[in-house]
Amino acid sequence: MFKSIVLPVVLLGVATTAVADEGQWQPHQLPQLKSELKRIGITMPAEKLADLTRHPMSAMVSLGGCSASFVSPNGLVVTNHHCAYGAIQRNSTPEKNYIINGFLAKTRAEELPGGPNTLVYVTEKLENVTERVLKGLSPSMSGRERHELVESRIKALVAECETDKSVRCSVPAFHRGLEYYRIKQLMIRDVRLVYAPSDRIGNFGGDIDNYEWPRQTGDYSFLRAYVGPDGRPADPSPNNVPYKSKDFLVVSAEGLKNGDPILLAGYPGRTSRYKLPSEIRFARDVDFPAKVDSITADLSVISAATMGNPAWDVRYASVAKSLNNVLKKTQGLLDGFARKDIAAIKDVQDAEFRAWHKQHGANGPKNLLAELDTVIAQDMAQSRQEAAWLEATHSDLLRSARTLYRLALERQKPDAQRETGYQERDLSFIKARLTRLEQSFVPSVDEARYGAALARYARLDAKVRPQGLDALLPAPAALNAMVKSSELGDTAKRLAWIGKDPEAFRKSNDPFIQLAVRLHDTGMVLENRRSEIDGNLERVIPQYMSAVIAWKKSQGKPVYPDANSTLRVTYGTVAPYSPRDGLVKGPFTTVEGIVEKATSKDPFIVPAPLLEAIKQKRYGVFKDAALGTVPVNFLSSADTTGGNSGSAVMNKRGELVGLNFDSTYESITKDWYFDSEITRAIHVDIRYMLWLMKEVDGADNLLKEMTIKYPKK
Structure with missing residues (x-):
């Protein structure tokens, strides 16, 4: 069971009225947001969402850089294609290229090893350890002395928690060091690749469409977590058995429509919402331009050095994919900073804060x-x-x-x-x-x-x-x-x-x-x-x-910590947006868009079975009544960032309706400043996934394993 969480006094009065859909909330904060959740139409009790031992939060897992969720009681995990890319690449050769051709295990015996870097983390326990980390620190310490003492206390807390190699513990900082929580996670070391569509589905549009809208990308894959016969994590072995997850998500093929509420849960990586104007200018003018130049040059070298050698190209596929993703995000941040002067916006906020602090901060530290x-x-x-x-x-x-x-x-x-x-x-x-x-x-x-x-x-x-x-x-x-x-x-x-x-x-x-x-x-x-x-x-x-x-609380504004790779919940609605005057985008794309983009060259090559299924309109129960076809991707106003890849997108009842995998290009600066008018997350619609599994890839074994709610006839 999770220990009760005692919050510092400064956080007990966090405002219950959020602005727009901003906020990557710690689960225990959700009861404070009851009115907001009710406003957008979420019917699940906030107290239930705050309890990590109950559905649906107990089904959420981390892959150590991506998010995922259990979708069956037998350790079946769904996540993004790009999150499973390392496992796909590891098992690929020029002769058996699962990147291009996709992979499906029809039986558990056919499932492939994910490799030592493919891990599943199941959160078991969370406790506030702020006092144990910070108690008695002397103001006279040098910075290094203080840092090393804090690090030694964190290591002691971790060692105390890690009773065996089945668990992995961490003590991340929240609010840039104001709070510390110890998190205990079951670390499952035998994770196998179950199913991944062709890269021409899972990465359709490639780097050209990355962070762009409209998208038509089937960014999903399935893994399975295995443990020893005793039910505890074990090294990979033929004797291991599927992990019996305490909970799993029910899949809803009933679909969403514009304006419907969604919940999103996962492990977002890093945001910088509380950075100072000087830090933004440093990133904008110095750090990010240098990073763009360096990555661009590195990718050019990799391309030239691997050209003409398919085996080398496969070896560096994952490296290049990761670099391209960082490059486009960093360039998007620069473009976003150029489009909207976030530093100037922060200047105004900083001036307001400093004026407030001068009047109300007398009891705080001088200078x-x-x-x-x-x-x-x-x-x-x-x-x-x-x-x-x-x-x-x-x-x-x-x-x-x-x-x-x-x-x-x-x-x-x-x-x-x-x-x-x-x-x-x-x-x-x-x-x-x-x-x-x-x-x-x-x-x-x-x-x-x-x-x-x-x-x-x-x-x-x-x-x-x-x-x-x-x-x-x-x-x-x-x-x-x-x-x-x-x-x-x-x-x-x-x-x-x-x-x-x-x-x-x-x-x-x-x-x-x-x-x-x-x-x-x-x-x-x-x-x-x-x-x-x-x-x-x-x-x-x-x-x-x-x-x-304290300043934000006095204004009734939301107070949530920057993302730090720990479990967070965000919410929003299915919503279009207007990136510029006279243009409205979204909120859905359809399989017809795949045909419109199809060419004979990567990254817009479409597998023949998929083209055939679209042209024959074999849509079945996955046809959206309003759209008249199968939806592929959709937009929501949820607050996400890197690390949210693979996060479960749920409907108002907590049922799985999609997977988060990207953001629009105009949204990239949300890591620094949340603009509710243009910030949109991109999700793959569960109906497209299920339709592909049935009509294109023949993954009937997985469809039978999951609990799926189909639309009423």
Whole structure:
């Protein structure tokens, strides 16, 4: 059972009247939003939604970067196609290309291993541990001392929680360090690929349509969670059995219409709603343009280096897909900042807050805002050096060598004193990353990428290049010989370095291990400086957030923490939008749009069975009465971000009606500022999924396994 949650006094009076559909709410906050949920037509009691042990919240799971939900009592999980892409790619070869051809296991024996990076996390327990993390911190501590003490307390809380390797615990910060919650999750390690449509369905439109509307993308896949015969998580084994989930979502094929309410639950990654104007300008003018340039150049190198080699193209498919997604989102943020001056909007809000704080903040710490501005400036300056470091070390071989050497150094310490990410609990993840490299690595491609990154680094202003780093880096001309003589490209030899002591690394002749050893001290200087800055941020930002919450509460505005990869609930309605004067988009697209976009070239190639089903209008019960055809995607006003991919979209009764997978291009800036007029999330309609499963891919076994409510005749 979940322990009761005691909120800080500052949050007890959170306003119950939200503005528009803004807010990524912690489940326990939902009873405060009863009037809002009732206003849009949600019939489920808010108290039920707040209880993580009851339907529907008990069916929600995390994939560690994406969201998902159980849809049968036998561990069947539905998520996005792009969230299962790693598992699809892992099992694909040029001869058996499941990316292009899709995959369906008609029996459980045919299900394919998802690989060590494919995990399912089931939240079991949540408790407020703010006092245990923050109690007794001295104002006289340096930033680094404070940060390290907080980290040590968090590690102790995690160690206390992780009684065996079946669970994974975390202690994330909320409201930028004002609160901390300990979250205990069952970690299922045997996850198998069950069904994925062709990429020409699951990624129809590709990067061209990414973040665009209208969309016609069937972005869904099915996985299955397996456990040992005793019902507990176990390493992958033929003896394992499907996980018996405590709850699962009923699927509703009854559909939605414009204006209908929806609930959305998942694990959104990161938002920056409470950033200062100076932080927005730094992102807009410095950080994001540099990121766009770097990713664009890297993708160009990958494309050139893999051209003409299908096997290499498959190996880097997932890498390129991820980079393209980040690129389009980052460029979308820049375009959004250009379209609407969010920094100027924040200037007005910041001025209003500072005026309010001057009048009402007398009981708070003196010089808070001056300190805040100082530490934010330090953070931005440090971020530029860290970005330069990433360019200077942009190699999978070097990244592996640095991880292995750091692991060797950390294992000289008691486990509790090791850096987070290098404790015994992290060893399986390190091994998984090092093993996963064999599916997404080609030596000559890594050489080309690193050479180009070093050239980009050399063009950076000397002021942002970490002191002393230039002299430690290899000449681009030396990379070919380094790659050829390194043994780290071999998975077995790479893994064999785990467990060796630091002296073995220092004596190694492997050029990438030598480089990792050479770079270590400079890297630690950066890391220690980051600890100092983070400690100061962790001291000042929570004080600022406490004041901001009090200010917003005085205005009756919603108060919710920025997204931080923990379970959140948002709500909204099916709704069109107007991106510019005279143009209205949405809220539904249909299968006819697929035919309209079809060409003979990727990413608009349509599988022949799908075209045939559309042309023959074999729509059956999945035909929408108003549209006269099968809906594919729909828009809602729900508040989402990265990490919400795969999130369950539910109707007013908590039944599954779709999956979240994207946002419109105009909505990308919602991570920084929520504009209710144009912010829209994009979802795949469950009716399109079910129709494809029945009429195109023949997934009758899965249709029978799920509990589906069909429209009344």
